Amino acid sequence: MKRSFALIPVVLGALLLAGCASSPRPETAIAGAVTTLYQRVGELEAARADIVRARQRNLEALRQNTERTRAETAILVGSWRLSKHDERLALYEGVLATARREGGAPEASTQRNSAPSKRRIPTPEPSTSPPAPPAPDAPDALAPSSSAPEGGADRAMLATSAQSLALLGAHRSPAEQIVTYVLYLQSVRAEIGRIEERARSSAKDAAQGATITGAATTSR
Amino acid sequence: MPHGRSRRAARKAPAIVALIALASGCGAHVHNSADQALAESARRDFHGARLGAGLQAERDTARAMLLEELAAVRADGEARRDHALAEILASEDGFGLLRGLVDDRARELVGGDREALRLFVRRARALQRAESALDAALSLYRTAAPALADPGVSPTQLACPLPEGMARPAKMAALIDGYERACKDVIAARDELKKATPGGESARLLRVVDEERAEDETNSAKAEALLRDYQKAAKSYLDAARPGAVQSVALEVDARLQLTLKTLDALDRSGPTGHLMALEERYRRITSLTASAAQGEAAEGSGVDTPQAVAQIVAARIVEIERARAEEALPLLLLEADRLRITLEAEQRAERRRKARRGLHLAERDASFAEARSLVLTLDALDALDKLSASPASPSPSPSPSPSPRARCTLTPRIDETFAKSEPVCREPISLALIHFTMSWTAGRIPAENARWLARGVMHEEAIDASGAALALWQGMLAVPLEEIARYHESGVVPAQLAQILVTAIGLGAIAAGVAATPAGAP
Numbered sequence: 001m002k003r004s005f006a007l008i009p010v011v012l013g014a015l016l017l018a019g020c021a022s023s024p025r026p027e028t029a030i031a032g033a034v035t036t037l038y039q040r041v042g043e044l045e046a047a048r049a050d051i052v053r054a055r056q057r058n059l060e061a062l063r064q065n066t067e068r069t070r071a072e073t074a075i076l077v078g079s080w081r082l083s084k085h086d087e088r089l090a091l092y093e094g095v096l097a098t099a100r101r102e103g104g105a106p107e108a109s110t111q112r113n114s115a116p117s118k119r120r121i122p123t124p125e126p127s128t129s130p131p132a133p134p135a136p137d138a139p140d141a142l143a144p145s146s147s148a149p150e151g152g153a154d155r156a157m158l159a160t161s162a163q164s165l166a167l168l169g170a171h172r173s174p175a176e177q178i179v180t181y182v183l184y185l186q187s188v189r190a191e192i193g194r195i196e197e198r199a200r201s202s203a204k205d206a207a208q209g210a211t212i213t214g215a216a217t218t219s220r
Numbered sequence: 221m222p223h224g225r226s227r228r229a230a231r232k233a234p235a236i237v238a239l240i241a242l243a244s245g246c247g248a249h250v251h252n253s254a255d256q257a258l259a260e261s262a263r264r265d266f267h268g269a270r271l272g273a274g275l276q277a278e279r280d281t282a283r284a285m286l287l288e289e290l291a292a293v294r295a296d297g298e299a300r301r302d303h304a305l306a307e308i309l310a311s312e313d314g315f316g317l318l319r320g321l322v323d324d325r326a327r328e329l330v331g332g333d334r335e336a337l338r339l340f341v342r343r344a345r346a347l348q349r350a351e352s353a354l355d356a357a358l359s360l361y362r363t364a365a366p367a368l369a370d371p372g373v374s375p376t377q378l379a380c381p382l383p384e385g386m387a388r389p390a391k392m393a394a395l396i397d398g399y400e401r402a403c404k405d406v407i408a409a410r411d412e413l414k415k416a417t418p419g420g421e422s423a424r425l426l427r428v429v430d431e432e433r434a435e436d437e438t439n440s441a442k443a444e445a446l447l448r449d450y451q452k453a454a455k456s457y458l459d460a461a462r463p464g465a466v467q468s469v470a471l472e473v474d475a476r477l478q479l480t481l482k483t484l485d486a487l488d489r490s491g492p493t494g495h496l497m498a499l500e501e502r503y504r505r506i507t508s509l510t511a512s513a514a515q516g517e518a519a520e521g522s523g524v525d526t527p528q529a530v531a532q533i534v535a536a537r538i539v540e541i542e543r544a545r546a547e548e549a550l551p552l553l554l555l556e557a558d559r560l561r562i563t564l565e566a567e568q569r570a571e572r573r574r575k576a577r578r579g580l581h582l583a584e585r586d587a588s589f590a591e592a593r594s595l596v597l598t599l600d601a602l603d604a605l606d607k608l609s610a611s612p613a614s615p616s617p618s619p620s621p622s623p624s625p626r627a628r629c630t631l632t633p634r635i636d637e638t639f640a641k642s643e644p645v646c647r648e649p650i651s652l653a654l655i656h657f658t659m660s661w662t663a664g665r666i667p668a669e670n671a672r673w674l675a676r677g678v679m680h681e682e683a684i685d686a687s688g689a690a691l692a693l694w695q696g697m698l699a700v701p702l703e704e705i706a707r708y709h710e711s712g713v714v715p716a717q718l719a720q721i722l723v724t725a726i727g728l729g730a731i732a733a734g735v736a737a738t739p740a741g742a743p
Contacts, residue, residue, distance in 0.1 A: 027259075030701050034266065037694045041271075044687040048278060051680050055285055062292045069299040076306045088309050088636035095305060095651065099658035157269035164262035165705070178708065180541060181701035184552055187537045188559060192693045195566060199686030206679035 026178040031165035033185055038158040040196055047203035054207040251712030259709035263702050271695045275688045282684065286677040293673050297666035301658055308654070314635035318657060319602060322595050325660070329592055331419025334599055341596045343416040344589040347409040354380060354402040361395045368392050380406060383441055422592070425585050432578045435491075443487065443494035450483040450501070454533060461529035480533055492574070496567050503560040505534040510553050551700075558696050566689030573682045577675050584671035591664020594656045601653035605629060608646055 080089050304321060311317040326337040358378060365375035368391045376386060378396070380403035388396050410430070417423045457476035459465065465473075488498035509530050531539055531553070538552045609629040629646030632638045639650050 026701065027705055030698065030705065031262075033694075033698060034262075037691075037698065040690065040694070044690070048680075048683055048687065051683060052278075052281065052285070055289065055676075055680070059285070059289055059292055062289075062296050066292065066296040066299045069296070069303050073299065073303040073306050076303075076310055080310075085636065087640040091636050091639055091654070092305060092309050095654040095658055096302060098651075098655050099301075099662045102655070102659060102662070154269045154273075157265045161262045161265035161269065161702075164258045164265065165702075178701050178704045180552060181555070181704060183541045184538070184555060185697045185701065187541070188693075188697060191559075191563065192690055192697070195563070195686050195693065196690045198570070199683050199690060202679055202683035202686060206676055206683055209676040209679060 026182045027165045029182040029185070030178075031162045033189075034158055034162035034165060038155050038162060041155050041158065044196065044199050044203070047200050047207075050207045051203050249708070249712040251714045252709070256709040259706045263706040266698065266702055271691045275684055275691075279681065279684055282677065282680045286674070286680075289673050289677070290670055293669050294666055297661060297669055301661035301666075304661075305654065305658055308657075309636055311634075313633045315602065315631070315633070315638075318598070318635075318653065322598055322657070325591075325595055327420065329420045329422050329588060329595075330417050331423060336416070336418070337592055338596055338599075339416045340413070340422065341589070341592050343409070343413040344592065347406070347413050348586075348589065350402070350405040350409040354399070354406050357395075357399040357402040361392075361399055364395055365392055368395075379437065379440060381437070383444070422585075422588050425581065425588060429578075429581050429585055432581065436493075436578075439491040439493040442490050443497055446483065446487040446490050446494055447497050450480065450487050450498075453480040453483045456480075457533070458526075458529055461526055461532075463526065477529075477532055481536060484533065492567070492571060496564075496571060499560060499564045499567055502534045503557070503564050505530050506553065506557045506560055509534065510550070510557050555696070555700055559693060562689060562692050562696060566685065566692075569685050569689075570682065573678055573685065577678050580671045580675040580678065584668045584675070587664050587668035587671060589664075591660045591668065594660035594664055597656040598653050598660065601649045601656060605631070605646065605649035605653065608649065 077089070077092065080092075308314050308318050308321070322337075323334060326332060326334055330336050330340045332340075361375075361378055369375045369389070375392065378399050380399075382396070382400055382403065386396075414423075414426060414430075417426055453476065457473070457480045460473045460476050484498055484501070487494045487501075489495070509527055512527055535553060535556050538556055541552065609631045629642050630638065632641070635650060635654070639647055642650070
């Protein structure tokens with residue numbers, strides 16, 4: 001009799017393992033999803049970091065190019081001053097002053113006001129195309145709303161969360177509703193994947209664009 | 221034989237316990253403090269990861285970087301412009317160098333010589349005039365159409381080219397015809413410009429702008445047609461699914477549902493415009509569905525779409541899941557509504573970004589037109605100077621160091637010398653040539669480069685937007701089940717209660733076994 005009652009926990013354990021444990025393990029599925037999220041966050045952050053690095057390299061190259069060009073010009077113009085090429089200097093400064101005035105460029109004018117011509121410069125016809133959108137620095141319609149999603153996750157926390165869930169999933173099977181959520185999550189994974197792909201593709205294009213533009217701009 | 225009965229009962233006890241456990245369907249949930257702690261830790265760490273904390277900083281960085289880039293691009297363009305002008309003035313053959321620089325730029329811009337550049341400018345101006353006329357025709361239509369349309373009828377949206385078979389109400393025929401003529405002029409001018417641009421930066425830019433426009437036109441036309449198909453199918457299905465629908469119609473309900481799902485799916489996959497329309501439709505429907513479900517409205521409503529039928533259309537996946545799980549659908553519907561909201565906002569933002577990039581490509585195109593025009597004006601001014609410096613009978617208009625007998629201007633290879641020694645009438649074309657050349661930078665090349673950098677900045681923002689949307693979707697999809705898991709592990713039968721249950725169950729089992737073992741009719 002004692003031996004028979006001693007079997008009770010064994011049977012219960014076996015039943016729990018065989019019956020309950022064989023049912024879907026939603027914690028394991030959610031742990032898998034959190035792990036995937038951990039990886040995605042890393043991939044997307046890396047892709048965006050590539051853009052920033054490409055832009056910074058490009059900006060640096062551009063600035064160096066500008067400095068070199070300015071130095072060459074300064075040497076040239078300085079030599080005119082030394083050799084008393086006053087007409088040439090006046091023409092140079094006069095033309096630039098007019099171009100700056102007509103172009104509306106916010107350049108600091110340190111030149112003598114000696115415009116060689118008072119005639120109005122024909123300016124390009126106004127564009128008939130839709131107006132260019134405001135620069136992204138302006139407060140614009142493109143700015144994210146306060147409800148806009150933001151990112152930049154602490155990936156270590158995600159990893160810990162996934163580990164906890166995986167441990168839970170190894171020996172527990174929770175309520176039906178969680179299983180339902182897991183099924184739902186599986187059904188929308190592809191749609192989330194499409195948006196992730198767009199993020200990766202935009203990041204790649206932007207990084208490549210930065211490199212190409214930089215190469216074009218710095219070559220004279 | 222009480223001892224024998226007890227032994228038989230003991231032998232049967234494990235089987236009875238097993239039956240009890242099986243009968244409960246493993247539904248008995250035993251609380252475990254360690255699991256509760258793990259579940260709580262999983263929830264806490266997930267929220268602690270702060271999925272939404274860092275992108276705003278990235279966005280700020282991207283914008284700050286863009287401002288620096290725009291300033292740097294402008295500074296670089298101006299430095300190169302100033303340097304080019306200084307080199308022209310310092311050159312021993314300033315006029316030759318100026319023409320050479322214009323030639324170089326013509327090759328880069330249009331892939332041709334001066335004449336190709338002049339042709340390009342003429343065709344570009346023709347296109348811009350045609351575009352102005354089209355804008356005016358559209359503006360006139362938009363102003364007049366609402367007044368001319370029948371009450372309650374929205375005027376049809378115009379697009380260039382006009383959709384085939386578009387309705388032309390008699391009252392608006394003249395306006396639509398005017399728009400169509402202007403549209404044909406634009407298309408013809410566009411083709412002419414393309415023919416005049418065999419290569420170079422402008423050819424590439426025109427190709428990009430054309431492709432984007434064609435993509436927009438195709439997308440919109442296709443999406444509009446598919447939306448109409450879907451609306452027709454949905455109406456047909458909802459009519460058939462309505463309670464009280466005639467039996468003959470009810471038999472076709474499933475076929476109509478399948479057609480509706482197919483048309484909605486086709487709209488969704490037709491391109492960005494169709495995807496946006498499908499999302500809007502799903503979101504509009506699901507919010508009305510969740511609102512009515514939350515208020516506990518009856519499924520039957522005369523003249524109103526039945527919620528089940530709507531759910532079949534907009535949330536087919538939920539209907540399927542619920543059918544399999546036989547659970548209450550509302551929590552999932554709310555989750556789906558949230559997912560649709562996030563996706564819809566992401567798509568709307570992406571659409572605005574796409575439009576912004578297209579606008580910037582057009583701005584770059586217009587800036588390249590302006591540059592080409594300034595370069596042509598530079599050449600015109602140099603030609604005018606040649607005419608003034610050449611005698612009327614002289615066959616060659618090229619600048620010559622020796623003045624012809626009747627020439628009014630004395631050209632020397634050095635521009636500043638010529639300028640200093642010339643009469644005012646000769647100074648003017650010299651000034652104009654130099655000013656137009658510098659204007660080709662100020663009003664053309666530098667703004668074009670700015671537009672190019674801005675477009676790339678938009679692309680960077682697109683990457684951040686899409687990352688944010690994906691993270692928000694993940695967060696929405698995971699937070700709810702994580703909450704459920706944590707709640708689940710907080711609950712459950714504690715071990716002491718379980719022991720009591722087991723003792724009771726075993727006791728009852730033993731009694732039951734005893735009863736079962738008692739011969740019939742025994743006291």
